[in-house]
Amino acid sequence: MNFFRGRSDVAVEIAETNASRDFQGIKKTEFSNKGIDVTRIDILSDQASEILQKDKGRYITINLKNSFEDDSVFENAVETVASEISSVIKDLIGKDDFSAIIVGLGNIDLTSDAIGPDTIKGILVTKHIRENLPQVYDSMRFNSVTAISPGVLGQTGIESSVIVKAVCGEVKPDIVILIDSLASHYPEKLCGTVQISDTGISPGSGVGNSREKLNFSTIGVPVMTIGVPTVVDTVTLTGNVIYQILEKLRDGTDKSELSIYDNLSSAWNESTADILKRKISETSLDFIVTPKDIDCLVKKVSHLLSISLNKALHNNISQEDINALLN
Template sequence: MKNYSVRTDLALEEKERFASDNVEVQGVVLEEEYDEENEIRLTRVVIETENGAKIMGKPTGIYLTLESPDLALEVEENSRVLQERICDCIRELIFHKISCEDGKELKILFVGLGNRAVTPDALGPYVADHLEVNRHIVKEYGKYAMRTEQLIVLSAIVPGVMGQTGMETAEIVRGIVYETKPDLILAVDALAARNSRRLNRTIQIADTGIHPGSGVGNYRNAMTEESLGVPVIGIGVPTVVDAATIVNDTMENFITALEQSQALRSTGEILRSYSPAEKYEFVKELISPHLNGMFVTPKDVDEMVHQISHTIAASLNLLFSDINAGESE
């Protein structure tokens, strides 16, 4: 297990990795529910202790993961239930981090992370394009121009990536926080997954902030409450998977085929006796150095990312309209 480092941004997959090795992680709680009618699976991973955080490699906090085959469908075809579930998850974490009194403005800064010029990494900027920002209206005409007592004051920024700006994203956002003083930051970013079946059909919502580029090994300064001074809720969708994962999944299918062959069953049983960690490290050795740093994305990722951005933006706009209508808890 020492060298077993799966490239994934999903807390759910980190927990599954230990479960596959029959290792129980103290201080980490996993709960799961499945809506069979709408094909929506919600998994809640709560990292309660520092020891659990150290083992999982993720900060203490709540990680909500929604999985649905409808995530990348057009909004018109998309299940309204899915949008409402995403909305509910984000609402839960917002009010877990801050209190919202009646009549008080709740200032939210949306940060669309990623590179608009690289489609698998363009989710954050695309979501920002479809948000109904209103800070400029409130500043010009006052909150009563929005015809509501309870008000979300929403602003948005697409800071780009360091290769375009020469600055860390966290540095840019820290300056905006200093000037605009939001109560909360919502950050959307593309993620990396361990399991290829989760590509473009999974959304993770966490109250621990976000670490841009961590899933693909490009470690940038984290955007967290500690670094920015305000709570940060991270929203991400896996759009890429490590090449070693593809080969490893193929190897699993190959082992299954060997086990079904009378002549080669013993070979399959030998390979099956390896732990997931051993098989993954073996695959990495086989494909290095040429493919070891490669990440793979579906061929129709451009259409998928566009549709997912619409779905997330629709969920956020629904959430903000609900709060503005006085439906917050």
């Protein structure tokens, strides 16, 4: 068993690592839409919220496996993400005609943190069209959409929450949609899943640098969050390496390998893992790690998210119309 429970913002991963614990108030639903796997985690009780360290609410994880290798899979992934976004919006505000602010959280100059700002580049904003060209706005069946990328505290000297609250006070949207980068337990899932939730987020939580929460309580507007895991910490990575080595040794046929497995597995328990985690955190090896091709992955995922959001926000507008309006 992998006892290294490192940092993760993905609810389904946190639920999996706590599956052996005795508590109530969590519901897991799995299904497939056009070949795209979807998992919903509903955190229903205060006990479950405390154990999982996640706010009560719904967390939807969409698997993007093969989405960037096959055009038809990509289209199905877009449709699935758009459908889940639409569903959460309807649950939160209960209407089809609405105004929204899309907030791309993160540092655009740091590739692994640029999911939010990169996605914003492809969003079809329409508030100005409604105000200046109302006939065009009505004929296209738009919703009123505004998009901002507030940067990070080190760039602006202002908390993202302060900027978002100020803009909301001026624009008065029906819903705020936050887009951010997350941390994962699994290196293979980096830029490979999307998490959608009807709760807020603490900017910077993925790298252990949480700022003020952005949620209904702090903003005063319903909040939806879209996150993509882009980083894994050293503790988690070390645990995965040890676990995979143990599996390889266990499945081997060489007697010396099996002997090594017996010796290592007998010492590999939760107490040992806790000691190793503590020792790693005390060294200069406490890194945040991201894939070597993260620049390419972020561009692909951001493109998928922007298309999905445009479809969900603007009554399933065609990609041709989106391209014509953006270019």
